[in-house]
Amino acid sequence: MNYLESFLPVTGWLGPACAVALDTMASSSDAFAAGGPSAALNPHPLSNSMKLTITGPAIPNVPWQPKPAGMTDVVWRYDANPVIGRRPLPHVTGIFNSAVVPFEGAFIGVFRTEGMDRVPHLHVGRSPDGFKFTFDPKPIDFACDDPEVRKQEYAYDPRVTPIEGVHYVTWCNGYHGPTIGVARTADFVRFEQLENAFLPYNRNGVLFPRKINGNYLMLSRPSDTGHTPFGDIFVSESPDMIYWGKHRHIMGRGWPWWQGTKIGAGPSPIETSEGWLLFYHGVTQTCNGFVYAMSAVLLDIEQPWRVIACCNQQLLCPEAPYELSGFVPGVCFPVGCLCDSATGRTAIYYGAADTFTALCFCDANEIVQFVLDNPLKR
Numbered sequence: 573m574n575y576l577e578s579f580l581p582v583t584g585w586l587g588p589a590c591a592v593a594l595d596t597m598a599s600s601s602d603a604f605a606a607g608g609p610s611a612a613l614n615p616h617p618l619s620n621s622m623k624l625t626i627t628g629p630a631i632p633n634v635p636w637q638p639k640p641a642g643m644t645d646v647v648w649r650y651d652a653n654p655v656i657g658r659r660p661l662p663h664v665t666g667i668f669n670s671a672v673v674p675f676e677g678a679f680i681g682v683f684r685t686e687g688m689d690r691v692p693h694l695h696v697g698r699s700p701d702g703f704k705f706t707f708d709p710k711p712i713d714f715a716c717d718d719p720e721v722r723k724q725e726y727a728y729d730p731r732v733t734p735i736e737g738v739h740y741v742t743w744c745n746g747y748h749g750p751t752i753g754v755a756r757t758a759d760f761v762r763f764e765q766l767e768n769a770f771l772p773y774n775r776n777g778v779l780f781p782r783k784i785n786g787n788y789l790m791l792s793r794p795s796d797t798g799h800t801p802f803g804d805i806f807v808s809e810s811p812d813m814i815y816w817g818k819h820r821h822i823m824g825r826g827w828p829w830w831q832g833t834k835i836g837a838g839p840s841p842i843e844t845s846e847g848w849l850l851f852y853h854g855v856t857q858t859c860n861g862f863v864y865a866m867s868a869v870l871l872d873i874e875q876p877w878r879v880i881a882c883c884n885q886q887l888l889c890p891e892a893p894y895e896l897s898g899f900v901p902g903v904c905f906p907v908g909c910l911c912d913s914a915t916g917r918t919a920i921y922y923g924a925a926d927t928f929t930a931l932c933f934c935d936a937n938e939i940v941q942f943v944l945d946n947p948l949k950r
């Protein structure tokens with residue numbers, strides 16, 4: 573067993589019957605006694621009593637595949653991955669780290685597209701079913717009256733967040749170094765670019781899907797100009813999506829090893845009765861470079877800088893061939909998430925090896941339970 577495998581979910585914990593509703597799910601934390609100093613010993617009382625409620629759209633046509641028989645992990649891959657393969661368009665080396673949302677009964681998204689010069693741009697893509705996509709051939713032409721704001725040396729890792737009927741796009745925007753670009757659209761045809769949210773250098777700007785106490789909230793990860801060897805998740809507030817302040821630290825890199833180097837928010841958080849469910853990436857450094865994996869954390873609803881419980885292990889890490897072989901081997905980078913509030917069925921779009929777009933699935937009920945039962949002890 574290598575050191576990464578030593579943090580994988582313990583085989584045999586849930587067994588084939590684990591895709592059950594939260595209120596009927598039995599917990600067994602004993603299996604985690606060997607999981608290191610952060611292993612949880614006491615299951616959260618939600619296990620046997622309450623039913624989780626999820627606030628968000630019902631997405632009856634959410635892309636979905638049931639958990640494979642015998643699967644003991646709480647996150648499982650689409651068996652026909654990747655959904656966007658190598659060289660998906662002429663003159664395009666890859667489309668990855670991209671966000672998808674439900675739109676008018678189908679799906680739409682903003683996609684990181686890299687050409688033969690490897691400079692990333694954002695394109696709109698559409699899908700009838702969330703599995704097969706077509707892409708606008710030209711990058712998004714953001715409308716913006718201020719030429720200084722419109723300067724965009726590159727654009728990558730977009731997130732799309734609907735708030736009060738408007739879709740906001742946030743991305744890593746090249747303005748004398750990476751910062752967080754912000755735009756809004758009503759129709760995915762016209763995009764209005766707003767002020768960059770922060771001074772450089774910053775990455776992984778992710779909006780909450782509603783105002784909290786009257787303000788917009790954005791997660792971000794202050795960084796440097798390169799392949800940043802550090803990084804914690806912060807949250808900032810804005811009354812108008814222009815001026816951002818009240819910066820609060822949410823959580824830091826460090827322990828355990830899978831997230832020892834840096835962490836960053838993934839898709840927009842999902843509102844649940846147990847807190848905001850945030851999927852995020854964590855990075856560890858190896859003798860072959862960085863390895864990117866995914867986990868989940870629950871944040872307080874009204875004060876999301878307060879962590880209710882952070883999972884004590886990664887939930888998805890590079891194992892599949894398309895995650896291990898590509899431009900940057902060893903990357904699972906979650907960016908988009910579709911959660912059906914009626915069932916908890918959740919599809920997560922993640923970039924694989926900075927080359928492909930892949931899908932994985934989970935039950936939000938089960939993830940919340942798993943995080944509560946297996947919290948990181950810092």
Ligand code: BMA
Binds near residue numbers: 800
């Ligand atoms: C990060 C970002 C991501 C990328 C990841 C792995 O710093 O640049 O876009 O997927 O590195 O290369």
